[in-house]
Amino acid sequence: MINLTIDNKPVQVEEGTTILKAARQAGINIPTLCYFELNGMKFENKPGGCRVCVVEVKGRKNLAPACATDCMEGMEVFTHSARVINARKTVVELILSDHPNDCLQCEKNGDCELQALAKRLGIKEIPFKGAQSTYRKDATLSVERDMDKCVMCRRCETMCNKFQSVGALSGVNRGFQAVVAPAFEQNLGDSSCVNCGQCVQVCPVGALTLVDNIGDVMKAIADPTKKVVVQTAPAVRVALGEEFGMQPGEIVTGKMAAALRRLGFDYVFDTDWSADLTIMEEGTELLGRVKSFLAGDKNVKLPLFTSCCPGWVTFYEKNFPDLLDYPSTAKSPQQMFGAVAKNYFAQKIGVKREDLVVVSIMPCLAKKSECARDEFKVNGDPDVNFSLTTRELAHMIKQCNLDLNDMPEEDFDSPLGQSTGAAVIFGATGGVMEAAVRTAYEIYCGKPLPKIDLEAVRGIYGDSVRTATVDFNGLAVKVAICYGLSNARKLMEEVRNGNPNGYHFIEVMACPGGCIGGAGQPYHHGHSDIIQKRMEATYREDAGKPIRKSHENPDIIAIYKEYYGEPCGHLSHEQLHTHYFDKSDKIEATK
Amino acid sequence: MAGQINNVGLIEVPMGITLREIIYEIGGGIKGGRQFKAVQTGGPSGGCLTAKHLDTAIDYDSLVAAGSMMGSGGMVVMDETSCMPAIAKFYLEFTCEESCGKCSPCRIGNKRLCEMLEKITDGRGTMEDLQELRNLAAVIKDTALCGLGQTSPNPVLSTLDNFWDEYVEHVVDKKCRAGVCKKLMRYEIDREKCIGCGKCAKGCPAEAITRTDYTAPGHKLASMVIDSEKCLKCGACIGGCKFGAISVK
CATH class of the missing domain: 3.30.70.20 (Alpha-Beta Plaits)
Incomplete structure (x- = not known):
C-alpha cells in the first residue's frame, strides 16, 4: 500500500493507483474532460491530453495530470491551490477559445461535459480571441x-x-x-x-x-392519409425514465405506452413481441443446424451467430466476408416487426403498405442505418420507415408538452403488443442467448427447462467472453456471449480457425452491456452503474412476467397458426429472414 | 553559432567557457560593429539572454539559472536590429508548426501566444495583453504534456523578463525601436528638405505619395507627402531620394 496526502488529507491506496482515483477515494472529485472510464467494463480512455485534471505535486517542477500520474509513497498532492486553479481555468478557456460555443443550438445543450466544466470552474469570459479550427461536416x-x-x-x-x-x-x-x-x-x-x-x-x-429524425416522425403523424405504428425496443423502457429525472433502472413500460398514444401514434406496439418471433425463427434455425450436424452433415455452419444487432451485422459484413453463412438469417426484431406490420397487419386493417408508417423506438443508432438497407424495402418502401432513439423519444415527449412522470400506466395494443420475459431480456447482454435457450431446449427436449434463469451468461462486469454449456438431453450445447466488437472479432477469428472450443451458438452485441448501453440511450457519461441498474431492471421485468418463454406467447402461437404456418417455413423465410453482403471493400480501401 | 556575428559556423568549446568569450573571441564580435543585444541559446525552446549574462559560464545548470538552456547547443546572436517581440513570435511560429496537437495547452495555447504576439507587433496590443501573455506562457509551461510544450513559451518568458521595455514600447508608444515591425513604422517626408522632384512618387508601388500645396522656402516645386494608410513600408522611396528628405520613424 502507498501512503500520500491529498489536500493535506492522508490517503492510503494500492500501488498503481492514479492520483485521480486516489482523490476520488478520498472524496475529492478532480474535474476531468478527456478521461473516460466505464468502470468494470474494460473501457478506459486516458490520453492525458486535455490537462484539465492537473494537480500540484510537492517537489515536482510542473503540474501533474491526475489521470495519468501514479501515486508514490509520501507524495503531497494539492488539487486546488491558486496555481492549479489558474492553470485549470486557463486550459479550459483555451479549449473554449477554439470551440464554436453555440450552446443554445447544440444537440448536446444540457448534456455537454465541456459546458458543465465551464460552469463548474466559473468561467465568465474567454480572454483569448483568435483563429478557430474548422473542418468539413x-x-x-x-x-x-x-x-x-x-x-x-x-x-x-x-x-x-x-x-x-x-x-x-x-x-x-x-x-x-x-x-x-x-x-x-x-x-x-x-x-x-x-x-x-x-x-x-x-x-x-x-x-x-x-441524426435526428423527430421531424420526419412528426410529419407522418400529422399526415391524415397515414396510419402510424410505433414499436418500442426492450432496452428503452428501462432507460427512458432517466430523461425525466427518474432513477436509473426505473421501468416505465406503461407510462411510455401512454405517452406514445398521446403523441398521436395510431397503434402502440412492442418490439418485444417481434423479439419473441425472432426467438422462434432463430431458435428453430439453431436446432435445424445442430440436428443436421448431428446427422453427419459436414457442411453445416456452426456456431450460429445472433443477428439482432445491426452494428455487429455490418461489422461481420465488412470484416468477415468469408463467414457470412454463419450468422442466423433471422432478421432483427426491429425488421421482423416491420415486415409483419407492413404485410400481415396492413392487410388485417385494410391499409395499403405505403400508407402505413412504421416507427421504431430504439436504444440504438445503427438501427437508423439498418431500416434504410435496400433488402428491407419493398418497391422502395421500407418495412420500418423511421427509427428514433430513446433520447429522441424523450425530446419528442417534452416537445409535445408531456411529462412521463404524469403518465398513467397503459398497455400496448393488440395483436403485436403482447410479449414474454424472454423478449424483455433481449435488451441486456446474454439475453438473446438465454431467451433462445429457453425455447430451443423445450422444443428439442420436449420437456420444460428445469431452470429458466441462465445466470452464467448474465452480467455486464467480468469476463470479456462468457461461456456456458447447457445439457440438451445428453447433448452438450456450448454457447458463448460477448459485447464489444473487439471481443466479437476474437470469437470470429476462433471460428475462422476451426472453432476449437466447439461453440454451437454465439451471441454478440456491439454496445457495452448490450442494448441497455446503446448509443441511443440517455448519456451515461461513463457511469457503468447506470448500465448495471438498467440491466437489473431488465431481469426484474422478466421475472415479473406471467409468461417467460417466447414459444408460449399466445399472440406468437396465433400468428403462426393464422399466417406464417411454422417457424422457418416458406412465408417466414420470405418475410422474416434476410441475407448478408460482402462489404469488405470498405475495409480494403483504407488498407 | 549563427546570427549577426562575424564568424558563424560549427564550434566545439569546453564546458564553462563564457558567452563573452564565444561571441567576441571565437565569433569575432558583432557584424558591422553594432551593439550586442541578445543571444538565444538552446534552439527554439531556449531563452534569450542579454548583455548582463555575457559572463555566464556555459554549462547546463548556469544556462537554466539564467533563464535559458543548453538544448540543442545552438546559439543565435542578435544585435540592435533585432526586435525581441518579433523574435519571440518567430520562435512561436516554429513551435506551432511542430506541435503534435495532443494536449490542449500546446495545441491551442501556443497558437494563442503566437496570435497575441502578432497583435503586439502589429501595434494592436494593450498592457492587459502583456499580462495575459505572461500568464498563458507560464500555464503552458506548467501544464503541457511533453518537452516541446513545456519549453515552447521560453522565448516569450525570457524576452518578457529581459526586454520588458521593448514590449511596453510596442504596446504603449506603438514603436519598434529595431525598425522590424513594419506595421509600427512610419515613413515621413521632411517638407523643408523635399525639393518636389517627384521621384519618390514615381517609384512608389502603392501610389502612396502625392504632392502637397506647400513649397518650402528656396525650392521651386511643392513638397511630397506619404499617405501612411497606403504605404507598404517597402523603403523604395528612401533609396531613391538624393536629398535625404525621407526618414523612418
Missing part, C-alpha cells in the same frame, strides 16, 4: 460529425479502435489542425464504420451526435 445515416466542436479528448477514437476494433476514427493532422477523423478524409459512411454510434455515446461535446 460529415454524416452517415446514424452519426453526424461536426469536428469544429471536437476537443481532441480521443474518447471516440479509443472506443472505435480498442473497444470495437472497428478502426474508423483516428487522430489526423497536427498542431492546431489536429482532429479525429476517418483516414484520408474519407466520409465516415465510406469507412470501416459500422454505425454502432458508441463514439456519439462517449463524445463529451456536440462533435459527434445522432
